[in-house]
Amino acid sequence: MMLVKLGGSVITDKSKKYVFKEKTVRRLAKEIKNSGEKVIVVHGAGSFGHILAKKYGLDKGFINEKQISGVTKVQADVKGLNARVVNSLIDAGISPVSIPPSAVVECRNKKIEKINVDVFKKYLNLGLTPVTFGDVTLDRKLGFCIVSGDLLMLELAKVFKPEKSIFVSNVDGVYMDKKRMDKIHDKIVRNMKRKKTKIPDVTGSMYEKVKIGLKMSKFTKTMIINGNVNNRLCNALKGRKVVGTVIK
Ligand code: IP8
Numbered sequence: 391m392m393l394v395k396l397g398g399s400v401i402t403d404k405s406k407k408y409v410f411k412e413k414t415v416r417r418l419a420k421e422i423k424n425s426g427e428k429v430i431v432v433h434g435a436g437s438f439g440h441i442l443a444k445k446y447g448l449d450k451g452f453i454n455e456k457q458i459s460g461v462t463k464v465q466a467d468v469k470g471l472n473a474r475v476v477n478s479l480i481d482a483g484i485s486p487v488s489i490p491p492s493a494v495v496e497c498r499n500k501k502i503e504k505i506n507v508d509v510f511k512k513y514l515n516l517g518l519t520p521v522t523f524g525d526v527t528l529d530r531k532l533g534f535c536i537v538s539g540d541l542l543m544l545e546l547a548k549v550f551k552p553e554k555s556i557f558v559s560n561v562d563g564v565y566m567d568k569k570r571m572d573k574i575h576d577k578i579v580r581n582m583k584r585k586k587t588k589i590p591d592v593t594g595s596m597y598e599k600v601k602i603g604l605k606m607s608k609f610t611k612t613m614i615i616n617g618n619v620n621n622r623l624c625n626a627l628k629g630r631k632v633v634g635t636v637i638k
Contacts, residue, residue: 391514392627393555393610394422395432395543398524400560400617401475402436404591408467409437410474418558418623419475419482425627428519430510430546431479431486432539435524438471439464440591443526443536449592451500451532461526461534465492472523479519487518491525491537498530502541507549522546524593538593540602547606555610556626557599558617563635564600575638579604603637612637 396418403409422429435443443449446460472488479486494506510520522542529535540557547555563570566578579600603612615622615634626632 391550391552392427392429393432393543393546393550393552394429394623394627395539395555395557396434396475396617397557397559398434398436398438398440398539400558401433402438402471404436404440407437407441410471412474412478414618415475415478416481417620418617419478419484421621421624422479422627423482423484425624427627428514429627430514430550430552431475431519431521432542432546433472433475433521433523434539435464435468435471438467439524439536440593442467443592448526448534449536451529451535465490465526468523468525472521475523476521479521485518486521487513489513489520489522491522491527491542494522495525495527495537495542496530497527497532497535497537499532500529500535502537502545503530505542505545507546510546510550536592538598540593540599544602544606547609547612552610554626554629555606555612556623557603557612557614558623559596559599559614560616560618561596561614562616562619562633563614564596564637570633571635573636573638574600576604579637600637607637 476486496504524539527537606612613636
Protein backbone atom coordinates (compact mmCIF):
# COMPACT_ATOMS: atom_id res chain seq x y z
CA MET A 391 0.00 0.00 0.00
CA MET A 392 1.20 3.53 -0.78
CA LEU A 393 0.34 6.96 0.58
CA VAL A 394 0.04 9.87 -1.84
CA LYS A 395 -0.40 13.50 -0.91
CA LEU A 396 -1.55 15.75 -3.72
CA GLY A 397 -0.26 19.11 -2.54
CA GLY A 398 -2.42 22.21 -2.55
CA SER A 399 0.06 23.90 -4.89
CA VAL A 400 -0.44 21.21 -7.54
CA ILE A 401 -4.21 20.87 -7.37
CA THR A 402 -5.02 24.59 -6.97
CA ASP A 403 -3.53 27.97 -7.74
CA LYS A 404 -2.56 28.91 -4.19
CA SER A 405 -2.56 32.65 -4.93
CA LYS A 406 -6.14 32.82 -6.27
CA LYS A 407 -9.19 31.74 -4.32
CA TYR A 408 -11.04 28.68 -5.66
CA VAL A 409 -8.87 27.96 -8.70
CA PHE A 410 -8.89 24.19 -9.19
CA LYS A 411 -6.30 22.75 -11.58
CA GLU A 412 -8.63 20.24 -13.12
CA LYS A 413 -6.40 19.12 -15.99
CA THR A 414 -3.49 18.35 -13.66
CA VAL A 415 -5.67 16.52 -11.14
CA ARG A 416 -7.25 14.41 -13.89
CA ARG A 417 -3.79 13.46 -15.17
CA LEU A 418 -2.54 12.61 -11.68
CA ALA A 419 -5.66 10.52 -11.06
CA LYS A 420 -4.92 8.55 -14.26
CA GLU A 421 -1.31 8.11 -13.18
CA ILE A 422 -2.47 6.60 -9.87
CA LYS A 423 -4.83 4.30 -11.76
CA ASN A 424 -2.15 3.31 -14.31
CA SER A 425 0.34 2.43 -11.55
CA GLY A 426 -2.00 -0.34 -10.44
CA GLU A 427 -1.05 0.35 -6.80
CA LYS A 428 -3.40 0.37 -3.82
CA VAL A 429 -3.23 3.87 -2.32
CA ILE A 430 -4.65 6.19 0.29
CA VAL A 431 -4.91 9.72 -1.12
CA VAL A 432 -4.47 12.82 1.02
CA HIS A 433 -4.79 16.27 -0.50
CA GLY A 434 -3.97 19.78 0.57
CA ALA A 435 -6.39 22.70 0.83
CA GLY A 436 -4.59 25.18 -1.43
CA SER A 437 -6.52 28.35 -2.16
CA PHE A 438 -9.76 26.65 -1.03
CA GLY A 439 -8.50 26.61 2.57
CA HIS A 440 -5.50 28.75 3.38
CA ILE A 441 -6.79 32.16 2.27
CA LEU A 442 -9.93 32.18 4.44
CA ALA A 443 -8.26 30.21 7.27
CA LYS A 444 -5.73 33.02 7.51
CA LYS A 445 -8.38 35.73 7.26
CA TYR A 446 -10.31 34.23 10.21
CA GLY A 447 -7.18 33.26 12.19
CA LEU A 448 -8.30 29.65 12.36
CA ASP A 449 -4.74 28.45 12.96
CA LYS A 450 -4.91 30.18 16.39
CA GLY A 451 -7.88 28.13 17.63
CA PHE A 452 -11.02 29.66 19.12
CA ILE A 453 -10.52 33.30 20.08
CA ASN A 454 -13.87 34.89 19.28
CA GLU A 455 -17.35 34.23 17.90
CA LYS A 456 -16.51 35.84 14.55
CA GLN A 457 -14.30 32.89 13.67
CA ILE A 458 -17.20 30.44 13.76
CA SER A 459 -18.54 31.49 10.37
CA GLY A 460 -14.95 31.04 9.13
CA VAL A 461 -14.88 27.46 10.45
CA THR A 462 -18.08 26.70 8.53
CA LYS A 463 -16.87 28.39 5.34
CA VAL A 464 -13.45 26.75 5.30
CA GLN A 465 -14.89 23.31 6.09
CA ALA A 466 -17.43 23.73 3.28
CA ASP A 467 -14.77 24.99 0.85
CA VAL A 468 -12.32 22.14 1.48
CA LYS A 469 -15.19 19.67 1.12
CA GLY A 470 -15.98 21.33 -2.23
CA LEU A 471 -12.36 20.89 -3.31
CA ASN A 472 -12.46 17.30 -2.09
CA ALA A 473 -15.56 16.60 -4.20
CA ARG A 474 -13.66 17.78 -7.28
CA VAL A 475 -10.68 15.57 -6.48
CA VAL A 476 -12.99 12.62 -5.81
CA ASN A 477 -14.79 13.15 -9.14
CA SER A 478 -11.47 13.23 -11.01
CA LEU A 479 -10.51 9.93 -9.34
CA ILE A 480 -13.87 8.39 -10.28
CA ASP A 481 -13.43 9.51 -13.90
CA ALA A 482 -9.99 7.85 -13.91
CA GLY A 483 -11.61 4.54 -12.97
CA ILE A 484 -10.73 4.58 -9.24
CA SER A 485 -13.36 3.97 -6.50
CA PRO A 486 -12.65 6.70 -3.95
CA VAL A 487 -14.37 7.28 -0.62
CA SER A 488 -14.12 10.67 1.04
CA ILE A 489 -13.13 10.65 4.74
CA PRO A 490 -13.41 14.21 6.12
CA PRO A 491 -11.06 14.85 9.07
CA SER A 492 -13.71 17.11 10.67
CA ALA A 493 -15.64 13.87 11.40
CA VAL A 494 -12.83 11.41 12.29
CA VAL A 495 -10.03 13.47 13.86
CA GLU A 496 -9.64 15.24 17.21
CA CYS A 497 -6.56 17.25 18.11
CA ARG A 498 -4.98 18.63 21.26
CA ASN A 499 -3.00 21.82 20.80
CA LYS A 500 -2.77 21.31 17.03
CA LYS A 501 -1.54 17.72 17.33
CA ILE A 502 -3.69 14.82 16.21
CA GLU A 503 -4.76 12.99 19.40
CA LYS A 504 -7.43 10.72 17.96
CA ILE A 505 -8.06 9.48 14.44
CA ASN A 506 -10.54 6.78 13.54
CA VAL A 507 -8.26 4.67 11.38
CA ASP A 508 -10.75 1.79 11.40
CA VAL A 509 -12.80 3.71 8.84
CA PHE A 510 -9.76 3.86 6.53
CA LYS A 511 -8.98 0.16 7.11
CA LYS A 512 -12.51 -1.05 6.46
CA TYR A 513 -12.93 0.92 3.23
CA LEU A 514 -9.50 -0.23 2.03
CA ASN A 515 -10.46 -3.84 2.72
CA LEU A 516 -13.61 -3.36 0.68
CA GLY A 517 -11.44 -2.24 -2.25
CA LEU A 518 -12.18 1.47 -2.02
CA THR A 519 -9.56 4.22 -2.07
CA PRO A 520 -9.80 6.47 1.02
CA VAL A 521 -9.36 10.17 0.26
CA THR A 522 -8.80 12.61 3.10
CA PHE A 523 -7.62 16.23 3.17
CA GLY A 524 -6.41 19.27 5.10
CA ASP A 525 -9.37 20.49 7.17
CA VAL A 526 -10.59 22.32 10.29
CA THR A 527 -11.14 19.85 13.16
CA LEU A 528 -12.02 19.83 16.84
CA ASP A 529 -9.19 20.58 19.26
CA ARG A 530 -9.53 19.50 22.92
CA LYS A 531 -7.51 22.51 24.07
CA LEU A 532 -8.08 25.19 21.44
CA GLY A 533 -11.68 24.41 20.47
CA PHE A 534 -10.78 23.91 16.82
CA CYS A 535 -7.61 23.88 14.78
CA ILE A 536 -6.25 23.34 11.31
CA VAL A 537 -5.12 19.84 10.45
CA SER A 538 -2.82 19.79 7.45
CA GLY A 539 -2.69 17.00 4.92
CA ASP A 540 0.95 16.55 5.96
CA LEU A 541 -0.02 15.78 9.57
CA LEU A 542 -2.58 13.28 8.27
CA MET A 543 0.17 11.68 6.17
CA LEU A 544 2.25 11.19 9.33
CA GLU A 545 -0.60 9.58 11.29
CA LEU A 546 -1.53 7.30 8.39
CA ALA A 547 2.13 6.34 7.87
CA LYS A 548 2.40 5.33 11.57
CA VAL A 549 -0.62 3.06 11.28
CA PHE A 550 -0.35 1.62 7.77
CA LYS A 551 3.46 1.61 7.37
CA PRO A 552 3.10 2.04 3.60
CA GLU A 553 5.79 0.77 1.28
CA LYS A 554 6.21 4.32 0.05
CA SER A 555 4.78 7.78 0.86
CA ILE A 556 4.90 10.38 -1.88
CA PHE A 557 4.40 14.11 -1.47
CA VAL A 558 3.36 15.45 -4.86
CA SER A 559 4.35 19.12 -5.01
CA ASN A 560 5.01 21.75 -7.69
CA VAL A 561 8.81 21.60 -7.45
CA ASP A 562 11.34 18.87 -8.28
CA GLY A 563 12.17 18.30 -4.62
CA VAL A 564 13.95 20.08 -1.78
CA TYR A 565 16.51 22.69 -2.79
CA MET A 566 19.48 23.92 -0.77
CA ASP A 567 21.65 26.71 -2.17
CA LYS A 568 19.70 26.42 -5.46
CA LYS A 569 20.71 22.73 -5.78
CA ARG A 570 18.14 19.97 -5.65
CA MET A 571 18.95 17.35 -3.07
CA ASP A 572 18.49 13.68 -4.11
CA LYS A 573 18.35 12.75 -0.43
CA ILE A 574 18.10 14.72 2.79
CA HIS A 575 18.55 13.54 6.36
CA ASP A 576 17.99 14.96 9.84
CA LYS A 577 21.24 16.98 10.01
CA ILE A 578 20.40 18.86 6.81
CA VAL A 579 16.81 19.43 7.97
CA ARG A 580 18.03 20.96 11.26
CA ASN A 581 19.99 23.53 9.24
CA MET A 582 17.07 24.44 6.99
CA LYS A 583 15.33 27.76 7.50
CA ARG A 584 11.66 28.50 7.07
CA LYS A 585 11.31 30.75 4.01
CA LYS A 586 8.81 33.60 4.09
CA THR A 587 6.44 33.78 1.10
CA LYS A 588 3.60 36.10 0.14
CA ILE A 589 1.27 33.16 -0.53
CA PRO A 590 -1.08 32.53 2.39
CA ASP A 591 -0.21 29.24 4.06
CA VAL A 592 -1.38 28.53 7.62
CA THR A 593 0.42 25.20 7.89
CA GLY A 594 4.00 26.04 6.98
CA SER A 595 4.78 24.77 3.44
CA MET A 596 8.06 23.00 2.47
CA TYR A 597 9.96 23.42 5.75
CA GLU A 598 7.18 21.85 7.84
CA LYS A 599 6.67 19.20 5.18
CA VAL A 600 10.31 18.13 5.39
CA LYS A 601 10.17 18.01 9.20
CA ILE A 602 7.06 15.83 9.03
CA GLY A 603 8.65 13.76 6.24
CA LEU A 604 11.60 13.07 8.51
CA LYS A 605 9.29 11.72 11.23
CA MET A 606 7.50 9.63 8.61
CA SER A 607 10.72 8.10 7.33
CA LYS A 608 10.78 5.84 10.42
CA PHE A 609 7.72 4.06 9.09
CA THR A 610 7.86 4.40 5.30
CA LYS A 611 10.08 5.43 2.39
CA THR A 612 9.24 9.12 2.04
CA MET A 613 9.81 11.25 -1.03
CA ILE A 614 8.90 14.60 -2.55
CA ILE A 615 8.33 14.79 -6.31
CA ASN A 616 6.99 17.25 -8.89
CA GLY A 617 3.42 16.50 -9.92
CA ASN A 618 3.50 18.97 -12.81
CA VAL A 619 5.78 16.65 -14.78
CA ASN A 620 4.00 13.91 -16.72
CA ASN A 621 4.30 10.41 -15.30
CA ARG A 622 6.54 11.22 -12.36
CA LEU A 623 3.87 10.09 -9.92
CA CYS A 624 3.11 6.94 -11.90
CA ASN A 625 6.81 6.05 -12.18
CA ALA A 626 7.43 6.76 -8.48
CA LEU A 627 4.49 4.53 -7.54
CA LYS A 628 5.83 1.78 -9.79
CA GLY A 629 9.19 1.95 -8.00
CA ARG A 630 11.10 3.47 -10.93
CA LYS A 631 13.83 6.00 -10.20
CA VAL A 632 12.46 9.53 -10.60
CA VAL A 633 13.71 13.07 -10.06
CA GLY A 634 12.81 14.05 -6.50
CA THR A 635 14.08 14.16 -2.93
CA VAL A 636 14.06 11.15 -0.63
CA ILE A 637 13.85 11.99 3.08
CA LYS A 638 15.81 9.57 5.29
O1 IP8 B 1 -3.01 22.38 2.61
C1 IP8 B 1 -4.48 22.93 5.35
O2 IP8 B 1 -4.03 21.71 4.80
P1 IP8 B 1 -2.73 21.66 3.88
C2 IP8 B 1 -5.97 22.89 5.69
O3 IP8 B 1 -2.43 20.20 3.67
C3 IP8 B 1 -6.64 24.21 5.76
O4 IP8 B 1 -1.61 22.33 4.67
C4 IP8 B 1 -8.05 24.18 6.12
C5 IP8 B 1 -6.09 25.37 5.52
